[in-house]
Amino acid sequence: MTVRVRVAPSPTGDPHVGTAYVALFNRTWARRNGGQFLLRIEDTDRVRSNAESEKMIFESLRWLGLTWDEGPDIGGPCGPYRQSERVAIYLEHAKSLVASGAAYYCTCTAERLEGVRKAQDAAKLSPRYDRRCRDLPASEVQKQIDAGAKWVIRMKVPAEGECRFRDVVRGEVVFAWDQIDDQVLLKSDGWPTYHLANVVDDRLMGITHVIRAEEWISSTPKHIRLYEAFGWTPPVWCHVPLLRNKDRSKISKRKNPTSLNWYRDQGYLPEAMVNFLALMGFSMPGGVEVFGPADMDREFSIEKINAGGPVFDLQKLDWMNGQYLRKLSPDELATRLGPFGAAGHDAATVRRIVPLIQDRLRVLSDWTELTAFFFGDLAAPDPALLAGKKQTPAQVRDLLSRARPVLAAAEWTDAALEASLREVAAAAGVKPGDLFMPLRVAVTGRTNTPPLTATLEVLGRDRSLARVDAALACLA
Numbered sequence: 494m495t496v497r498v499r500v501a502p503s504p505t506g507d508p509h510v511g512t513a514y515v516a517l518f519n520r521t522w523a524r525r526n527g528g529q530f531l532l533r534i535e536d537t538d539r540v541r542s543n544a545e546s547e548k549m550i551f552e553s554l555r556w557l558g559l560t561w562d563e564g565p566d567i568g569g570p571c572g573p574y575r576q577s578e579r580v581a582i583y584l585e586h587a588k589s590l591v592a593s594g595a596a597y598y599c600t601c602t603a604e605r606l607e608g609v610r611k612a613q614d615a616a617k618l619s620p621r622y623d624r625r626c627r628d629l630p631a632s633e634v635q636k637q638i639d640a641g642a643k644w645v646i647r648m649k650v651p652a653e654g655e656c657r658f659r660d661v662v663r664g665e666v667v668f669a670w671d672q673i674d675d676q677v678l679l680k681s682d683g684w685p686t687y688h689l690a691n692v693v694d695d696r697l698m699g700i701t702h703v704i705r706a707e708e709w710i711s712s713t714p715k716h717i718r719l720y721e722a723f724g725w726t727p728p729v730w731c732h733v734p735l736l737r738n739k740d741r742s743k744i745s746k747r748k749n750p751t752s753l754n755w756y757r758d759q760g761y762l763p764e765a766m767v768n769f770l771a772l773m774g775f776s777m778p779g780g781v782e783v784f785g786p787a788d789m790d791r792e793f794s795i796e797k798i799n800a801g802g803p804v805f806d807l808q809k810l811d812w813m814n815g816q817y818l819r820k821l822s823p824d825e826l827a828t829r830l831g832p833f834g835a836a837g838h839d840a841a842t843v844r845r846i847v848p849l850i851q852d853r854l855r856v857l858s859d860w861t862e863l864t865a866f867f868f869g870d871l872a873a874p875d876p877a878l879l880a881g882k883k884q885t886p887a888q889v890r891d892l893l894s895r896a897r898p899v900l901a902a903a904e905w906t907d908a909a910l911e912a913s914l915r916e917v918a919a920a921a922g923v924k925p926g927d928l929f930m931p932l933r934v935a936v937t938g939r940t941n942t943p944p945l946t947a948t949l950e951v952l953g954r955d956r957s958l959a960r961v962d963a964a965l966a967c968l969a
Contacts, residue, residue, distance in 0.1 A: 495529070496526040496528030497531065497699045498530055498702050499698065500561075502550050504543060505543070505546055507549060508553040508752065510751050510756070511706060514773060515706055530561050531561060532561040533575075534575045535576050537577065547565070557753070584679065590648065596646050596647060596649060599625075606622070619672070626647075627649065643681045645678075647677055648678050648688075648719065650675050650676070651718075654669075656669075656670055656713075658730060659730065661796060662707075662798050687712075692723075696720075701729065702795065707732040709732065734802050736803060749807065760859070760860075761810065767786065768783060819851065829857055833858050849947055866939065867952065873967055874960075875934075881931065881934075886968050893935060893965055899916075900949075901954070901958060907949075910949050914929065914945075914946065935961050
C-alpha cells in the first residue's frame with residue numbers, strides 16, 4: 494500500500510498555525526513511507542472563502558518547507574484539488590446515497606427547524622433534526638419538491654447501537670449512534686457540507702491515512718457511516734491533539750497569535766517553527782529538542798504521536814528560535830536580516846554589526862530596535878541616565894573629559910579601545926564599569942547594548958567623539 498495523506502485547509506482567513514502543525518505530521522508520514530502528501534482546498538464556504546486566503550496558505554506552507562506532491566497549483570492525477578471545482582461529483586454521490594436508501598431528501602423549512610430547536614432547548618435536549626422527513630413516502634417528498642419546496646439531502650444514521658473505530662493515537666473510540674444527528678450532506682444550493690465532500694474526496698484521491706486534529710473525532714462516526722453506505726473501506730484514523738493555550742483552552746488568537754503570517758513577519762525562522770510544531774505532538778529519542786526534518790523523517794511514526802494536549806508556549810518558541818539563530822553563520826544571518834531592515838544599509842557595516850547582536854536577537858524583527866543607534870542620530874542624552882544611580886553628573890563629566898582625548902588618539906580597534914579605557918578608569922581611581930556605562934549611554938543612548946568597545950569600533954571615531962561631546966555639553 495502506498496501511503497497517501499493530505500492536509501485540507503479552508504481559505505477563509507489568515508493561514509493558521511494548526512494547519513501547519515497537521516501538515517507537518519502528514520508530510521512527515523508520507524516521507525517516512527515513500528508516499529505522497531496532498532494539499533486540498535476545502536472552499537465550500539461560499540461566503541468566507543477567497544482567493545487571497547488560498548494564496549496565503551500556499552505561501553505560508555512553502556515558507557515552512559511543507560511542500561506537497563499534488564495540489565491545486567501543481568495539479569496531479571486526482572484533481573481538481575479545490576472542492577468548489579468538484580460540486581458535480583458531490584451531487585452525484587449524494588443522489589446515489591438516496592437511491593440506495595442511505596440518505597433522504599428533507600424539505601423542512603428553516604422556520605420549522607428553528608421551532609424544533611427551541612422546543613429541544615426548552616426540554617433541555619441536545620439540538621438535532623427530529624427526522625420528520627426520514628420515513629416519508631418517496632412520492633410525497635417528490636410531490637413537495639415538484640411544488641417548489643427547497644430540499645437538502647440528509648444521511649440516515651442508525652437509530653441505535655454503537656459506532657466503534659480504532660484511532661492510532663487514542664485506541665478504541667466508541668460513540669452511541671443515538672447521539673449522532675442525521676447530518677445534512679447536500680445543502681439547498683446544491684453545494685456539499687464538509688462531511689460529504691471530505692469523505693468523497695478522501696476516497697477518490699486515494700487517501701490511506703486521515704491525520705487531522707482531534708476536534709474532528711466526533712465527526713468520525715458520520716464519516717464511517719458514509720464509507721459504509723458507499724461500500725468503501727475507511728482509511729486509518731489518526732487524530733492529533735489540539736494546540737492549546739497555557740490555560741489548556743484551544744489555541745485562539747485572543748490568547749496567542751495563530752496566523753502563520755504573524756510568525757513570518759515577526760522574523761521567526763521557518764526551521765525553528767517546524768521544529769517547535771513537531772515538539773507539540775512528537776518526542777525524539779533521548780528527549781532531544783532541537784532537530785531537523787531529516788531527523789524527524791527518520792524517527793517519526795504516527796504511533797509515536799503524543800495524546801496529551803500540547804501547550805503552545807511562545808516563550809519556548811522564542812527559545813527554539815534563538816537556538817537556530819545562534820547556529821547561523823554571520824553571512825547567512827545578515828542575509829536573513831535583509832527583509833527586516835538590514836538590506837537598507839551598507840552590507841559591510843551590517844556584516845560587522847551582526848556578530849555583535851546575534852546572541853541578543855529573539856526574532857529577526859528585533860534588528861531595527863537593537864541596531865538603531867548605529868545608523869540614526871541620537872537625541873540629546875539625559876544627564877540622569879548618564880550619571881546613573883551611583884555617580885553624580887559632575888563625576889561623569891570628569892570621567893568623560895578624561896576619556897575624550899584618549900579616544901581621539903587611540904588605535905580604533907576593539908582590543909586597543911578597551912585597553913585604553915581601562916587605563917583611564919585606573920588613573921581616575923574608579924572601576925572600569927563606572928566609566929564604561931556613562932560612555933555607553935553617551936554613544937548609544939542606552940544602558941543595554943553589545944560590548945562597548947566593539948560598538949565603538951563599528952560606530953567609528955568621528956561619530957563616537959561627536960556623541961561624547963554632546964554628552965559633555967549636556968553635563969555642563
